[in-house]
Amino acid sequence: MNAEHRLGPVRGSTTLQVVFDVDPIRATSRALAERLPELTALVRRRLREKVPTYAADLDPALSVHETERIAAALQSFSDGISGTPEPNEDVIREATSEARSAAQAGLDLNSLIQTYRVAQAVIWDVVLTETASLIPDPDQQLIVQKHMSQFHFRWNDTVVSAVVRAYQDEQRRFFFQSRDRRLRSALRELIAGRTDALPDVAYPLAATHLAAVVWGDRPERTIQDIATAAGTEVVLSVESISATTLAWFALDDHMSAQERLRAGFVPAIGTGVAFGRLAAGLAGFRTTHHQAWRAYRVGWLTNSPVTHYADIALEALFLRDLQATRDLVTQELGPLDLSDPRTELLCETMRVYFAAGCNAAKAATQLQVHERTVAYRLRTVEERLGMDVISRRNELVVALRLLTALRAISSTTSPVGPVVRI
CATH class of the missing domain: 1.10.10 (Arc Repressor Mutant, subunit A)
Known part of the structure; x- marks a missing residue:
C-alpha cells in the first residue's frame, strides 16, 4: 500500500509531496522524537567542544535559554519533516530570547550563529543514520534526504535571521541606549582588570567590600534592604545581564555586618540574592563580585532566596557544567x-x-x-x-x-x- 507524505514548508515556501511504499519521513520524525532528550544532551556537549567561545554555562539564565532553544529546535524539526509548518512562534521566541541574553552578556554574534551550524550538523548526522536504517533502497534514501535537507536549510535560515535581528536590537538597547551603559562599561573594564579606576563614581575601592547579585522583583528595594541590614549607606549598583542587578557594599563593621545578613536578612518573595565573601581593596572588589556571580548561578538554578558563596563553593565549581x-x-x-x-x-x-x-x-x-x-x-x-x-x-x-x-x-x-x- 502506498502511503502519501506531504512535507510541511517553512513559512513562504512551496509545499512538497513525496510518495513511497512506506512513509519513511514520518518514521524518521518518530525516531527523532523518541531521542529528543538524548539529542539535546548531545548537541550541548558538541557545542562545548566546537564553540568554546560561546560560554552559555557562565550565566544560568543563558544556559537554560540555550537548553530550551535546542530542545525546541529539535522538536520543531521533528514536527516539520512530518508535515507541520515550522518553525512555529514558540521556537522563534526561544531562539530570540537566547539571542537577547547573549547580546547582554557580550557574547560574539558569530559564535551564536556557529552554535546553529553545529546543531544542524548533529541533527543531520542522525537523519542520515535513521533514513539509511529505515529505507533499504538507495534511490529512495536520496529523495527523502534531499527533501529533509531542503527543509532543514530553510528552517535554519528563518530562525537565524530572527536571531540576528534580536541580537542586534538588544545590543543597541543594552549598550547604547540604557541609562547605566557608561557605568556598566566601566565596571566591566574594572572587573576584567583592564583598568583600576571608576570614573565619576563616589565609591571607595580601597574599602572592604561585600558583593551581591540580585534578581527577580524590585531589585532596588532589595539592595536598600541589604544595605540597611549590613549597616552601610555606601552602595554601588548597576543593571546587568539576564535581568540581574550587581551591587557592592562598602562595610566598616565587617564581620558583624555579614553575621547580621546571615542571621536576619530575607528578601521579598520572588526575589533572589547571592553574596560573595568579604574582601578588601581593589582586588577584593573583583574577587567578591566573582564569588557573588558564582553563588548567583547556584542560587538561581536551585531557587534559593539567599545564597552565600562560602556555603556552595563546591557546587559553584561543578554546576558550571x-x-x-x-x-x-x-x-x-x-x-x-x-x-x-x-x-x-x-x-x-x-x-x-x-x-x-x-x-x-x-x-x-x-x-x-x-x-x-x-x-x-x-x-x-x-x-x-x-x-x-x-x-x-x-x-x-x-x-x-x-x-x-x-x-x-x-x-x-x-x-x-x-x-x-x-
Whole structure:
C-alpha cells in the first residue's frame, strides 16, 4: 500500500509531496522524537567542544535559554519533516530570547550563529543514520534526504535571521541606549582588570567590600534592604545581564555586618540574592563580585532566596557544567537507583556518617536509629556500589552534595527561577 507524505514548508515556501511504499519521513520524525532528550544532551556537549567561545554555562539564565532553544529546535524539526509548518512562534521566541541574553552578556554574534551550524550538523548526522536504517533502497534514501535537507536549510535560515535581528536590537538597547551603559562599561573594564579606576563614581575601592547579585522583583528595594541590614549607606549598583542587578557594599563593621545578613536578612518573595565573601581593596572588589556571580548561578538554578558563596563553593565549581555534574553523580551513585525514593534514606545515612567522621555510633545518634541500623544501611550501599564506602569517601561526599543540588534544580518551580529539567 502506498502511503502519501506531504512535507510541511517553512513559512513562504512551496509545499512538497513525496510518495513511497512506506512513509519513511514520518518514521524518521518518530525516531527523532523518541531521542529528543538524548539529542539535546548531545548537541550541548558538541557545542562545548566546537564553540568554546560561546560560554552559555557562565550565566544560568543563558544556559537554560540555550537548553530550551535546542530542545525546541529539535522538536520543531521533528514536527516539520512530518508535515507541520515550522518553525512555529514558540521556537522563534526561544531562539530570540537566547539571542537577547547573549547580546547582554557580550557574547560574539558569530559564535551564536556557529552554535546553529553545529546543531544542524548533529541533527543531520542522525537523519542520515535513521533514513539509511529505515529505507533499504538507495534511490529512495536520496529523495527523502534531499527533501529533509531542503527543509532543514530553510528552517535554519528563518530562525537565524530572527536571531540576528534580536541580537542586534538588544545590543543597541543594552549598550547604547540604557541609562547605566557608561557605568556598566566601566565596571566591566574594572572587573576584567583592564583598568583600576571608576570614573565619576563616589565609591571607595580601597574599602572592604561585600558583593551581591540580585534578581527577580524590585531589585532596588532589595539592595536598600541589604544595605540597611549590613549597616552601610555606601552602595554601588548597576543593571546587568539576564535581568540581574550587581551591587557592592562598602562595610566598616565587617564581620558583624555579614553575621547580621546571615542571621536576619530575607528578601521579598520572588526575589533572589547571592553574596560573595568579604574582601578588601581593589582586588577584593573583583574577587567578591566573582564569588557573588558564582553563588548567583547556584542560587538561581536551585531557587534559593539567599545564597552565600562560602556555603556552595563546591557546587559553584561543578554546576558550571550540568552535564558533567550529572555524569559524576551517576558514576558514583547510579547503582543505588536514584529514581527509587527509598534510596534517599541510604544517601542521608551516608551524609550523616561521613559528617560524623565515619563514626557509626555518632551517626546513629543523629539519625535517631540503632547503630546496627546504620551498619545495615551502609552494607546495603556497599553491596550495590560494589565497594567499601570508606575507600571512596571523598568522591561520595562530593557526589552526595551534587545530588542534593541537582534535585533542587529539578524541583525549581517558583518565580525566582524557572523550571530546569535535568
